[in-house]
Amino acid sequence: xxxxxxxxxxxxxxxxxxxxxxxxxxxxFETVAKKYDVMNDSMTLGIxxxxxxxxxxxxxxxxxxxxxxxxxxxxxxxxxxxxxVRSVRQRQLQKKLKHHQNLSWQEIxxxxxxxxFNSLGDSQVVVCDINREMLKVGKQKAQHLGYSEGLSWxxxxxxxxxxxxxxxxxxxxxxxxRNVTRIDLALQExxxxxxxxxxxxxxxFSHVSNPLLSRLYDLYSFQVIPVLGEVIAGxxxxxQYLVESIRQFPPQExxxxxxxxxxxxxxxxxxxxxGIVAIHSGFKL
Amino acid sequence: KMAAAGGLRxxxxxxxxxxxxxxxxxxxxxxxxxxSAALRRASDEHKKEPLTSSSQQxxxxxxxxxxxxxxxxxxxxxYTGQGGQESEDYESEEQLxxxxxxxALEFVPEHGWTAEAIAEGAKTxxxxxxxAGMFHSDGSELILHFVSECNTKLxxxxxxxxxxVQLGEAEKKPIDEFLRDAVEARLxxxxxxxxxxxxxxxxxxxxxxxxxxxxxLTSMIDDIWHYAGDQSTDFNWYTRRAVLTGIYNTTELVMxxxxxxxxxxxxxxLENRVADAMTMSNTASQVQSTGEAxxxxxxxxxxxxxxxxxxxxxx
Numbered sequence: 134x135x136x137x138x139x140x141x142x143x144x145x146x147x148x149x150x151x152x153x154x155x156x157x158x159x160x161x162f163e164t165v166a167k168k169y170d171v172m173n174d175s176m177t178l179g180i181x182x183x184x185x186x187x188x189x190x191x192x193x194x195x196x197x198x199x200x201x202x203x204x205x206x207x208x209x210x211x212x213x214x215x216x217x218v219r220s221v222r223q224r225q226l227q228k229k230l231k232h233h234q235n236l237s238w239q240e241i242x243x244x245x246x247x248x249x250f251n252s253l254g255d256s257q258v259v260v261c262d263i264n265r266e267m268l269k270v271g272k273q274k275a276q277h278l279g280y281s282e283g284l285s286w287x288x289x290x291x292x293x294x295x296x297x298x299x300x301x302x303x304x305x306x307x308x309x310x311r312n313v314t315r316i317d318l319a320l321q322e323x324x325x326x327x328x329x330x331x332x333x334x335x336x337x338f339s340h341v342s343n344p345l346l347s348r349l350y351d352l353y354s355f356q357v358i359p360v361l362g363e364v365i366a367g368x369x370x371x372x373q374y375l376v377e378s379i380r381q382f383p384p385q386e387x388x389x390x391x392x393x394x395x396x397x398x399x400x401x402x403x404x405x406x407x408g409i410v411a412i413h414s415g416f417k418l
Numbered sequence: 419k420m421a422a423a424g425g426l427r428x429x430x431x432x433x434x435x436x437x438x439x440x441x442x443x444x445x446x447x448x449x450x451x452x453x454s455a456a457l458r459r460a461s462d463e464h465k466k467e468p469l470t471s472s473s474q475q476x477x478x479x480x481x482x483x484x485x486x487x488x489x490x491x492x493x494x495x496x497y498t499g500q501g502g503q504e505s506e507d508y509e510s511e512e513q514l515x516x517x518x519x520x521x522a523l524e525f526v527p528e529h530g531w532t533a534e535a536i537a538e539g540a541k542t543x544x545x546x547x548x549x550a551g552m553f554h555s556d557g558s559e560l561i562l563h564f565v566s567e568c569n570t571k572l573x574x575x576x577x578x579x580x581x582x583v584q585l586g587e588a589e590k591k592p593i594d595e596f597l598r599d600a601v602e603a604r605l606x607x608x609x610x611x612x613x614x615x616x617x618x619x620x621x622x623x624x625x626x627x628x629x630x631x632x633x634x635l636t637s638m639i640d641d642i643w644h645y646a647g648d649q650s651t652d653f654n655w656y657t658r659r660a661v662l663t664g665i666y667n668t669t670e671l672v673m674x675x676x677x678x679x680x681x682x683x684x685x686x687x688l689e690n691r692v693a694d695a696m697t698m699s700n701t702a703s704q705v706q707s708t709g710e711a712x713x714x715x716x717x718x719x720x721x722x723x724x725x726x727x728x729x730x731x732x733x
Contacts, residue, residue: 328545328546331549398511416548
């Protein structure tokens with residue numbers, strides 16, 4: 134088994150081959166899928182919601198944006214995107230109406246009909262994930278929360294996306310790129326599927342430079358999180374993997390360099406919470 | 419085919435070399451071979467008009483603190499360091515941003531100075547609407563770009579007029595007429611955007627933008643005085659600047675409130691202010707003049723307020 138596998142990689146703090154890593158990660162997410170959202174809330178004390186909100190605000194999408202959310206699993210980013218675009222669209226329609234105050238009542242009524250079926254303004258989001266279980270949970274959530282239009286669910290690998298070139302306006306990957314085995318391939322695929330002028334956004338755990346905070350963060354990560362994993366999800370090992378994988382992930386500047394290598398311009402990052410999380414952004418120019 | 423690949427590689431090499439980046443160990447063979455998706459070869463487009471000195475302002479918002487400056491802020495709006503060679507092959511990010519902002523201006527009357535206007539502008543260039551994410555959502559860069567372009571246009575206009583005078587084809591204007599015409603010409607450039615201009619003024623006053631907007635304003639004023647030439651006015655340099663800045667700002671404010679046909683109230687106001695300035699120059703000392711420049715400003719503000727009162731009363 135070891136002969137056919139490939140170069141050595143890290144799986145958390147263990148060393149494994151590429152193939153093994155992919156399998157192990159698939160298994161991790163298969164196991165945690167049902168408890169994924171609950172664990173996110175308890176581990177980050179709900180702050181992950183704020184991080185995801187900040188990501189969408191930074192994106193500032195206008196209606197008619199086509200979003201590809203990779204490793205989007207349970208749909209957090211997708212739902213927020215839809216909410217944001219809907220409210221922007223509403224404001225647009227309101228402004229249009231204000232300008233039309235000299236129209237006859239008939240014309241106003243007709244304009245309602247036209248815009249009624251366009252509450253999203255032609256925006257769409259495609260949620261792509263490699264893990265069937267995560268997608269299942271996501272679809273159920275969508276149904277439960279009442280999201281139907283503008284949403285698509287696709288099974289796919291970030292290293293080899295099943296999409297054509299130059300298709301999407303924005304590509305996001307939130308807390309997913311850490312689990313990709315060949316990050317450079319994922320970045321190249323991101324570059325490929327984006328339209329010229331399109332934007333790459335990556336939300337991911339990163340490195341804390343402040344030494345005191347770093348100590349506290351390590352303490353919390355290694356002592357508390359796996360315990361929470363065992364208590365809430367019944368799975369110590371997956372959360373041990375999670376915490377270790379954060380430590381193995383390249384720091385902000387290195388990831389920025391990798392993104393530039395893939396061909397993106399104007400690459401920049403914003404630290405959230407002193408570097409616990411960072412948002413990287415780049416443009417395909 | 420080999421030649422093409424070689425050409426691309428060289429172009430990519432120059433593009434990479436131009437980026438003043440520290441990370442030598444990340445030299446990517448991939449980047450050198452990849453042709454850029456949207457940055458065009460400079461030879462493809464018609465040569466743009468050379469920018470004059472007054473427009474080479476750097477108003478792009480600086481990158482976040484933790485990130486070192488990638489592009490040295492030199493006089494050329496492109497990758498410098500190698501004598502501007504890189505700009506021969508591919509346009510720089512800044513040039514592309516300029517193109518997007520110029521394209522966005524046509525959508526300002528409808529959308530205001532906003533990210534929506536920039537998104538529409540990007541669309542006309544064949545780019546994704548997400549490209550508007552390169553700029554601040556309050557439209558700062560768009561407004562500063564517009565002001566800079568207007569200043570450039572004014573410079574060119576004044577230079578042309580100066581040439582005509584030098585060639586003897588036109589009369590040299592007396593100083594008050596010159597100032598009046600220059601300010602009027604500059605303010606007329608606002609007319610297509612006049613409805614949304616108050617919004618722009620408030621954005622220009624944001625603390626973040628004040629250094630850039632002040633810089634643009636003073637260089638425009640200096641430009642006008644430069645072309646006004648060596649006419650004896652008894653002003654010293656600082657007073658001249660203050661006086662003309664006062665005239666320009668107050669006339670601009672009056673213009674915002676002006677609903678007269680063809681803005682004739684504004685031009686009359688301008689005429690009066692310039693006349694006041696000329697009278698001022700023939701009297702007392704320079705300290706007093708500077709003080710009077712302040713008084714002028716107050717008078718302008720008072721006129722604006724009284725006009726606002728009148729228009730409100732009429733309604």
